[in-house]
Structures are given as structure tokens and as C-alpha cells.
Amino acid sequence: MTDPQPNSSGDGSQRKPEPARDLVSLLSQKVVGQSAATKAIVPYIHMYQSGLAPEGRPAGVFLLLGPTGTGKTRTVEAIAELLHGSEKKIVKIDCGEFQMEHEMAKLMGAPPGYLGHRETVPLLTQQRLAEATSEQSDLALVLFDEIEKAAPSMTSLLLGILDKGIFRLGDNSTVDFEKTLVFFTSNLGAREMLREINPFIGFQSATRRPRAELQTKIEAKALGAVRKRFSPEFVNRIDAVVTYQPLDAESIETILDHDIKALQQHVNSRLGDNCFTIEVLPEARNFLLARGVSEEYGARELKRVIHRQLTQPLATMVTRREINSNALVQVSLGDNDDKLSIRQVGTASPAAPRPSILIVDDNHDLLMFLATELREAGWEMLIAESAGQARQLFQTQRPGAVLLDYILGDDDGLKLGLEFQAQAPATKIIIMTGGGLSDGELLLCAERNFPILFKPFLAHDILNFIQGSYRRTFAAGAGSISTAESRIRADSVQERG
Ligand SMILES: Nc1ncnc2c1ncn2[C@@H]1O[C@H](COP(=O)(O)OP(=O)(O)O)[C@@H](O)[C@H]1O
């Protein structure tokens, strides 16, 4: 591992020693309620990024177990988003396509001499690994999804990868897996797990067992099933076996929040000036949850239910011009309780002008995450990992808002903010920090009207905050401030003076 930080800006700025916590918190925002998984996986990413991962094997090998629809596959997609800026940057092998022994040839390509061997392009090639990396990181994520569906020989074929970081192709060439994280997911033991969760299927179980007890039982069932199905050689080469919990009520609510937020962002970015604000009332939320979440399929159906019950009807209303731009659209329960009712109830605050936003942070993971989320929400984003880059972008692009990390390697984010404000007083300067501002600095921020966002915060919080501050700046007196926004104002933003 010669190049642990391929993304470093090369200006010699020191990275501050806190990305560990950030990657954990960023990942657990995307994969809800599965902290055991996050905590097990993230250290291997850091080991790789620091250049300390062992040589001659993958940087990490994980077996993700647990009931369907609890976030196993989502975990790998979320890591891809954080490392590479896209959930698609994964080498994904659907093991269901390898149920027959002869299908293994698709993985490694047929040996020379076999008819048509030139036409079979192996799935696991060095090039495919390279394609799953990005400018920001050369660590490729390889996902063997639902490994229990593959023919038994698959795991023995893969032993070389787990053992030596090498995969031999049909033509005898080798693929190097040193710069990879390898994930296996499986719902092995799921039926036994479900029986633990709900022993009397068909009956409403009267008493719920304590969660910790349930978790231990589920883990034991999962591991038992794994040991029965896979060879000890395979199981012993796995760095971490993680069992996913059935989603609890709070996690399910959070996942619904994410999905509604994603729909809103989609509306904003697709409809631009014609966008509208969606408000889903509690009874409508319960309707979506009742149809989208089950013990058997977890949250797997939720997106589909939202699509059918919310996105499609909204799209119909838009094409029929039944929704005005900037409308407030309320979603409630229909008269017969079997459908949602979607009505335009008023006008949301006028659309804000959208200046570009510059984010300056030397924590690369956080930077990429924020930039992706804000871009998805339709903002034009500029990013800089050092004060030098930031100055250059500021001069050439004149962003309307600058989000500055307080500690920027050797530089000082607050000083930089003052510098920018002196050059362009109308610029909205926001300071991000994990704490550590002195009283004097806090006072200075208050005097200069620099709001402070305390870490950890959600990208959503920033978004609400920036939207809010523009609404306040450019459309004084407009509309009411959303609850999320007022929460941020109360919790994480100190606006004095
Ligand atoms: N813990 C979770 N956090 C966030 N979303 C989740 C979670 N669990 C399930 N989901 C939602 O359900 C969908 C299916 O989850 P997935 O990870 O594919 O399930 P599985 O555990 O069967 O691999 C995801 O795309 C996501 O929308």
C-alpha cells in the first residue's frame, strides 16, 4: 500500500485526527440502527487509509448476516457513496446467478482450449476492480451478495482471495485483491431468526422479549447456520462477522424520513423553479410504514410503497398541472383508509435564489459526503481541501456561501472566513467545528455574524440552515421556518448579535 492517501491535496496540510469518528457517524446516518456493523467495518477502512493494512490479503473481509431488509447490502452501497461519491462504485456479484457449478466460469473466465473461452469475459478482473475505484480512493469494494445462494464450490474458489489477496483466472493470470474490502452478505439462518423474533407466526406475540436477549439469540442462530453451510477454512478467514438487528421502530421512522427527504430533493432538483414542498402527516406516515415494513422483509418494500403511493400520484398531479410552483402539498390518509390523499393546501415560502456553496474541509470523507448530499438537493457545490484551494475558488467563483472547517490542517478556518468576508461582505460564512473554539473566537463569530455548526451534524441540517438563511436574507418575512430548521437553530447553530 504505497499510496494510502491518493486524494491528499499535496499541499502538505496535516489531516486532523478525527476522521475516525466522522466516518462512523456518516455511515450510521446512511445505515440506520446498525451500529455494530459500522463499528466493525470502519476501522478496516482507516487501517487501509493510513497505509497500515496488512499486505498480501484484502484490507478487510466481512460477513454480514441477518434478516432480510435490515441494511446489509445498503451498508456496502453507503460505504461506496462515502469513499467514491456513488453507491454504484461496487463490484457486485449476485450469488443467485451462480447456483450451478458450471456458472463459476463466469467469475474467472474459461480456461484456454475450451470452446468460446475468448468470449467469456471474467467478472472478477483487475480492470473491474479499478473501475470500482475513484479519484478520491483506490480502495475497491467487492460484494458477494446473498452468498448462501451460490453453488458450494464458490466459497472454495474464493479462498485464494481471502488468504493471499489473489484470484486466479481461467487463463492463469491473477487479479490482485490487496486494495479491496470484500463483503459477503447472507440471510442464512433467517428463518430460525424470524422464529426467535416472532415465535407464533400468525398470532400477535403478547410479550416482547428484551432486545439484548433477542440479539444474542439471533447471533447464535446466524453463526450456527453459517458454520453448518460453509467450511471452517472459509469462516476462519473472515475478519468480522456482523449480525444485523431487526429494525426497531425508531430506525424505521428514520429510514422513512430519509426516503421522504430523498423524494423532496428529487422534486427540487428535477422541477427547479416549479418545485413544491411535501408534508407527510403522521397518519400518512403510519400508512406507508404499515405497507412498507414487515418483520419478514424489513424495510425492503418501503421505497416501492413510497413510489407507488406517493411519487406516482404526485407525478400525475404535476403533469395535470394540479400543483402550483412553491405550493405546500399535504399528504394525509384518504377517506377509505386504503389510499393516501394528496392536496395542495397553500404556498410554501418563495423559492430562494441559489448561489453556489463552497465547502472547505480537510476531512476528505466528510467533504465528499456533504458535497454529494447538497448537490443532490440541487445546489451548485464547490469543494476545497485546503486554504490554498479555497482561496483560488473564492477568487474565481465568488460563492454565495462558504462553509469552513474551523481546523484546516495548518490553516485556520476562522481566519480564512474573516479574509473572505473582508473581500466580499455579502458572503454567508458558516464555521463547522467539533468544538475547541475559545471564548474570544466565539465572540468574534458572533460579532461577524458567522453561525457555528457543531459536529456531528446531518447534511440535512446544513441544507435546512443554508436554505433558511437565504430565505431570511432574500425573502424577509416569508413563510414559517420548518421545524427541522428551528431545531438546528436551537441545537447546533449559535447565531448571536
Ligand atoms: N438499516 C437501514 N438503514 C437504512 N436503510 C435501510 C436499512 N435497512 C433497510 N433499509 C432500506 O431497505 C432497503 C433494502 O435494504 P438492504 O440493505 O438491501 O437489505 P438486506 O439486509 O436484505 O441486504 C434499502 O435499500 C434501504 O432503502
Ligand SMILES: [Mg+2]
Ligand atoms: Mg441484500
